[in-house]
Amino acid sequence: MKNRKNISESRLSGIFRSYYASELKEAKSDYPYRADRQPVNGGRYLSRRNKIINFVFPALLAAFTVICLTSYRSPTPLGEAINRFYISNELDKKIPQAVKFLADRVQFTKP
Amino acid sequence: MVNLARHFGIFIKPVLGDKSRKDLFEWIWREYQPAMAVFVRSITGLSVQDAEDLVQEIMLKVYSKLHLYNPLRDFRVWIYSIARNHCIDRFRKRAGPIAENAEWNDPAGTPLTSAEPNPEDVVIAGELHEIVESYLQTLGSEDRQISFLLFSERLPYKKIGQVLGIPPGTVKYRVHMIRAGLRKRLERYDEK
Numbered sequence: 104m105k106n107r108k109n110i111s112e113s114r115l116s117g118i119f120r121s122y123y124a125s126e127l128k129e130a131k132s133d134y135p136y137r138a139d140r141q142p143v144n145g146g147r148y149l150s151r152r153n154k155i156i157n158f159v160f161p162a163l164l165a166a167f168t169v170i171c172l173t174s175y176r177s178p179t180p181l182g183e184a185i186n187r188f189y190i191s192n193e194l195d196k197k198i199p200q201a202v203k204f205l206a207d208r209v210q211f212t213k214p
Numbered sequence: 215m216v217n218l219a220r221h222f223g224i225f226i227k228p229v230l231g232d233k234s235r236k237d238l239f240e241w242i243w244r245e246y247q248p249a250m251a252v253f254v255r256s257i258t259g260l261s262v263q264d265a266e267d268l269v270q271e272i273m274l275k276v277y278s279k280l281h282l283y284n285p286l287r288d289f290r291v292w293i294y295s296i297a298r299n300h301c302i303d304r305f306r307k308r309a310g311p312i313a314e315n316a317e318w319n320d321p322a323g324t325p326l327t328s329a330e331p332n333p334e335d336v337v338i339a340g341e342l343h344e345i346v347e348s349y350l351q352t353l354g355s356e357d358r359q360i361s362f363l364l365f366s367e368r369l370p371y372k373k374i375g376q377v378l379g380i381p382p383g384t385v386k387y388r389v390h391m392i393r394a395g396l397r398k399r400l401e402r403y404d405e406k
Contacts, residue, residue, distance in 0.1 A: 110400060115393045116365055122346040123252065123366035130251035130262070 239277045242293075247273065249367065250297055256350075256358035257301045268304065272297045290367060294377045298359070349399050353392065356380075360388050 174182040175189075189195055250272060254265045276296055283292055350358055356378060363369045363377060364385075371382040371389070378385070 110397055112393055115396055118342055118346060118396065119361060119365035122343055123362060125343060126252045127248040127366065130248040 238280070239273075242276060243273055246293060250293075252366065253294060253297055253359065253362055254301060256362045257298060257355055258305065259355070268301065271304075272300050275300055288369075288373055290369060291373050291376050294363065294367075298377060345399060345403055346396065349396055353395070357388055357392055360385055361392050364389055 170181070171185055175185050176182055247269060250269045251262070251265055254260070254268045254272070255262070258265065258268065260268065276293055279296065283289070350361065353361070359378060360374055363374045364371075369377070371385045374385045375382040
């Protein structure tokens, strides 16, 4: 090895730079960023479990609600079940009463 | 030119109408992930794997705070300040010290580099790499950060001072000491 006595500052800086250049090359990694995982909610990634909680469950609930509403009073087993539940709990009386109760208390002011 | 694009891309990208913040995040990741990994290791002395987890946390923090970035400030100063503060917070929570030198023993991680470097790495990186690496192990965390920010990121003393919260004069003195230390090490190596 050649003698490194009186080595200049720029040479020392060069040694450091080449060291860091090789370190940067080694440090390059695609982990953990993946294009299929979208950053949402202020940059937080959604895990698979959170995706189910955030999207799948609400979608299932919405679908169930739509089915219930459309089959209400229809001559299907589901429609009949809903109707039975509706009548047995006297919802056919309670809901109009509740609506009337709320409507009486809403005050419409003139603009 | 490459450096210019890297350092001013943060302004240019949104202006050029990049599709979304996701594109911006991808760009930040591409440009800064390797540097951030090395910087985090220089702060904490963690192994590559542990540092990667921290880098992910930092990058997501950067992404979520992008709206707070003041364009009048150097983006590198901003991003490295976030990284440094995040690492300090993490180690404060764990009630563990940030590695001041190679003797730091964290059960969750390994030192910056192992005592016996991988022979393959030695062959690839060469003897200078080995010398610099072993020298950096002996430095304190702050000196390693200064070394990285100056020699790798080429930040001026003033900006390094802003990241570390110390005066530029102190940075200059430390850089002088870091260079002197490496020179001494190289000379000692020659004498062997």
